[in-house]
Amino acid sequence: MTPIATMRDISKTYTDVPVLDRFNLDIAPAEKVVLIGPSGSGKTTVLRTLMTVEMPDWGDLAVDGVTLHFGDRLGKAPKTSNAVLRAYRSKLGMVFQQFNLFPHMTIEQNLVEAPIHVAGMRRGEAVDLAHRLLAQVGLSDKVKAFPNQLSGGQQQRVAIARALAMNPKVLLFDEVTSALDPERVGEVLEVIRDLSAERSVAMLIVTHEMGFARQIADRTIFMEAGRIVEEGPPEQIFGEAQNPRTRAFLGKMLHP
Amino acid sequence: MNQTMSVLDIVVFVLPGLAATFSILGSAVIVGLALAILAGLGSLSSQRLVRVLCLTYIEVFRGTSFLVQLFYFYYVLPLLGVSLAPFWVGTLALGLNAGSYGAELTRGALLAVASNQRDAIIALNIPRVRAFYRIILPQAAARMILPMGNLLLEMMKSTPLLALVSIADLLYRGQMLIALNGQAPIVYGVLMVIYIAFGWPLARGVALLDACVTRRWGGAHV
Numbered sequence: 001m002t003p004i005a006t007m008r009d010i011s012k013t014y015t016d017v018p019v020l021d022r023f024n025l026d027i028a029p030a031e032k033v034v035l036i037g038p039s040g041s042g043k044t045t046v047l048r049t050l051m052t053v054e055m056p057d058w059g060d061l062a063v064d065g066v067t068l069h070f071g072d073r074l075g076k077a078p079k080t081s082n083a084v085l086r087a088y089r090s091k092l093g094m095v096f097q098q099f100n101l102f103p104h105m106t107i108e109q110n111l112v113e114a115p116i117h118v119a120g121m122r123r124g125e126a127v128d129l130a131h132r133l134l135a136q137v138g139l140s141d142k143v144k145a146f147p148n149q150l151s152g153g154q155q156q157r158v159a160i161a162r163a164l165a166m167n168p169k170v171l172l173f174d175e176v177t178s179a180l181d182p183e184r185v186g187e188v189l190e191v192i193r194d195l196s197a198e199r200s201v202a203m204l205i206v207t208h209e210m211g212f213a214r215q216i217a218d219r220t221i222f223m224e225a226g227r228i229v230e231e232g233p234p235e236q237i238f239g240e241a242q243n244p245r246t247r248a249f250l251g252k253m254l255h256p
Numbered sequence: 257m258n259q260t261m262s263v264l265d266i267v268v269f270v271l272p273g274l275a276a277t278f279s280i281l282g283s284a285v286i287v288g289l290a291l292a293i294l295a296g297l298g299s300l301s302s303q304r305l306v307r308v309l310c311l312t313y314i315e316v317f318r319g320t321s322f323l324v325q326l327f328y329f330y331y332v333l334p335l336l337g338v339s340l341a342p343f344w345v346g347t348l349a350l351g352l353n354a355g356s357y358g359a360e361l362t363r364g365a366l367l368a369v370a371s372n373q374r375d376a377i378i379a380l381n382i383p384r385v386r387a388f389y390r391i392i393l394p395q396a397a398a399r400m401i402l403p404m405g406n407l408l409l410e411m412m413k414s415t416p417l418l419a420l421v422s423i424a425d426l427l428y429r430g431q432m433l434i435a436l437n438g439q440a441p442i443v444y445g446v447l448m449v450i451y452i453a454f455g456w457p458l459a460r461g462v463a464l465l466d467a468c469v470t471r472r473w474g475g476a477h478v
Contacts (some may be wrong), residue, residue, distance in 0.1 A: 048375075051378065051379055066375065086383075087383055089381045090381050092379070094375075094379040095377065096375060096376065100373060100375055100379075102376070102391055104395055104473050112382070113390070114380040114382060116385070117386050118380065118383070146474065147474065148473060149474075161382070163379070163380075166380065
């Protein structure tokens, strides 16, 4: 099957430290891919470059037929036009560790902002959509609240609804439960599980919740030092990992 | 006139000075605010020329004494063929000076917002201009309430310096009265009470506004 998203030879260096070095990844439509690995292994950078929150130094990105070229070591590609970049980004949604809701807008305003001003939806339609999505994440009663009146878990569920409102082909989750109190982690994971069951959206998930990773993944990827060390179905990675580094990492995560 | 004046007489005598002080302060606030926003934005511009111009303005006016700036406008500009009415000398000097400080506040507040909100703006694909005035600017404005309030208070307290270029402000009128009639302790006392009568409510109002915004939007704007 043609992949919905591809990363080809993506390289990214932060102040002389290479984080990703010719990284490659294909995601099939509706596939749920989970990235695991020690901190500093480049998982978050994979998501951030795919979303183009950070521009890759080199390589190609493509989602649903829209391609961005960043050139290679022999030469930079010509600068991508704004229109292409916007078309590309419209295929993706991202949920962040720190929620990143707009603190000066109500929950409803947070949800309708992009549908109205990016997708060109009519206000009434966007409000209906927002209410439907909020019901789906169990927050119908918070429509008029401001983000700081919500718990971390609730804010993160709003952030998921906000990303869904733009109907992305691929949803990126960047350690979305890491900033939450332990008792709030479950409600967010449950929302993601429900989504993955109902929707045909592909997901790329970075998480330290190994139980969740095992449950939700179609494919699990173990990364270290900016490279894929091992990948496969979760039973294989969690049950019978071949690479000693994968086993060492999982040993520490599962039996600390 | 050499006779003891009542507090009421003194207040009535200095009142025209109050009008001069506040009309200059008001117009200087408009000039200063416009400069603060323009130069603050300009100092973050991607256009090198704009950036350099704005940063030069900020550094020159922040880095030199207000009194010297005031004297420059009053004594030197006429030598260069530009004669301004005292009202405009006061407005320009005070406005340009406060604008340079305000520009630094604007710049700092804009930079303080940009980091994680910028990620969300990109992920939601919100167009640059819309993102700026709908997301970045309101949050920056919230951060600016307290420091801008302080700056306004500083401006008000700088206005007595205008008396030195013969602008008939509060202090000027007070000194006139003292020259005529003595009673320095009571005249200066009345002036202080007048400054506090305006300064204190101003400071309280700013603090209240800030508390109100914080309650609504949360500590996230701090």
